[in-house]
Amino acid sequence: MQDRAVQSDAEPQPLPEKVSVTLTVKGTERRFSVLPWVSLLDALRDHLDLTGTKKGCDHGQCGACTVLVDGRRINSCLTLAVMRDGAHVTTIEGLAANGALDPLQQAFIDHDAFQCGYCTPGQICSGVGLIAEGRAKTPDEIREFMSGNICRCGAYPNIVAAIQQAMGTRP
């Protein structure tokens, strides 16, 4: 059995220092300092108190942590906050504008596209990214391009319907 001890492969180095990071979230510049290994997900939740973005698997397999960075959907658990200095980040908290829900948020309500709700912020951010990409149109394509978001409750048919409504293709 291999030693499970956590150690680096080379000689010890001085402990890293915190790095200053600036993110624009909900239209506001937020500046904070983090250690290099803090993921964007942990920075959002623990440093900016934006707990709408969820930690599921923390390995990029479930999609619960999906946010939009500079308009593109990514897994916030698999990127470091220090690598995103200067970025614009849209989380579930930033989708509603002027008190009105994003059309996809409203569509999720209209189609009952969730049960427990844990995956929902990631599903909605992912769906907003999908609609912005403009590639997926048919239900098959929507399912394929939403495959990075797992729903343990199995709300998939209603999620597809909600996305179709928001992109205006629902018959």
Place this chain on the structure above:
Amino acid sequence: MIPFQYTKANNVADAVRLIAATSGAKFIAGGTNLLDLMKDNVERPTTLIDISRLPLGSVEETASGGLRIGALVPNSDLAWHPLIEKRYPLVASAILAGASQQLRNMASTGGNLVQRTRCAYFYDTATACNKRQPGSGCSAVNGINRGHAILGASTSCIATHPSDMCVALAALDATVHVTGSNGARAIPFADFHRLPGDTPHIDTNLGPDEIITAVEVPAKGFATNYSYLKIRDRMSYAFALVSVAAALELKDGTIQEARLALGGVAHKPWRDPAAEAALRGQAAEEASFARAADLLLRDARPQTHNGFKVDLARRAIIRTLTQAAHGTPQSQSNKTIQ
């Protein structure tokens, strides 16, 4: 995750200087595989050198009619790049068969090449693994090896390379451009990844102080007769049990040139010159495809749990070549196999 230093490279020369001067350092670009492995303590770099802002993000036409793809072009951008869609749809299809859109938005072209195997024993630091810790043994040989190699494996390692994109790039005879302390060089795709032999901890022939700057595809893209077929345990977002990239050049129903590369079956994208040569001059029909499949699989050595992969690969090769010959490539959105 273990503590590590973080630094940004300002240009390619800076990146090479930093990696050469820093013991235990690794480059990070998209980070999708590296950070995952760091969370499991499989990768334990002392320093991450952030190369994500280097100017390696463009796709440019070359003088010889090919394309030079910057190492930092995200997988999603590459799959949807107009020149890739039009002239290299095999590459686009293979990319879209892999990962999820969120991961493709982060993952870089260069990073895709150097991603590590998804062998469960490689990921599990409680088990022996020659790739993770040289000399410790291979837990997969006598373990659960349903997903492992049937070609080119060794007694030291039976892991597979997980990439889809690389299977297409191998089929197209791409070239990997790298820069290191001793300058720039070009590595033919077939020579980039290695078979495990008795050094499975070394995945590629990229030098320790080298950085991938670009991947070049030659002019010939086989945009008319191609297909990428990926067989997996679920319809989307899973690694291949077997995948096949097929490309044909046809004249009056006769094969002028054939390219055939397999994923999910070996430590690198698998090509067999004999199988491709056997297709040349033959009619583009099932009997020819079956002969090529049998040739390619003549030395297949399945593990305890993956004997099915030999039959699966044979049928997938025939089906993919048939799709290519008919100009009806596999769709990555509608997974119905035509």
